[in-house]
Amino acid sequence: MGYGGSRKDAGQAVGQSGDEGIDGIIKEDRLGLDVVYIQAKRWNNTVGRPVVQAFAGSLEGQRARKGVLITTSDFSREARDYVKHIEKKIVLIDGGELAKLMIDSGVGVTEVATYTVKRLDLDYFGDEE
Structure with a gap:
């Protein structure tokens, strides 16, 4: 996504026991x-404000x-409101959003597939008199 130069240099995974809630740094x-800290949650349930x-x-x-x-799931309304304030x-x-x-x-x-969409080239036919 354009952070930190090359993909190799852009960030690092740090998530492990005692990581204090930080899974990565970009x-x-x-x-x-300046850095951006990442936390990832692979959950099925909604992630709440806590x-x-x-x-x-x-x-x-x-x-x-x-x-x-x-998260792989969703955030509660309370969680979304909290970050705004x-x-x-x-x-x-x-x-x-992650999938997108x-x-x-x-x-x-x-x-897996690429589609080509074609249109009629009107210049090819020209104006014949």
């Missing part, structure tokens, strides 16, 4: 002057201003 620019609040607390622990919380910039990406981003960026997807 460099916002090539120099890494999870989003905990992520905001994790960002505070990193002295971070920006984060992205991704806090100082930190947290973007919520649900399963549907993956397709648009060509990440984790394989092209």
Whole structure:
């Protein structure tokens, strides 16, 4: 998506035991002057406000201003309202939006068919008198 230069240098996965709620870090620019922290939830149930609040607390622990919380499911209305009213910039990406981003960026997807749409070339026929 254009962050941090090359795909290799753009970010790193850090999620493990004791990660304090951070699963990844993305460099916002090539120099890494600013970073975006990521948390991912592979859930079937709706992600509620307490999870989003905990992520905001994790960002505070990193002295971070920006984060992205991704889930394969959906976010509750309370969770979406919460991020609108806090100082930190947290973007919520649900399963549907995640699928769109993956397709648009060509990440984790394989092209299986391409369609060509043709139109009539009126210049070919020209004006015969």
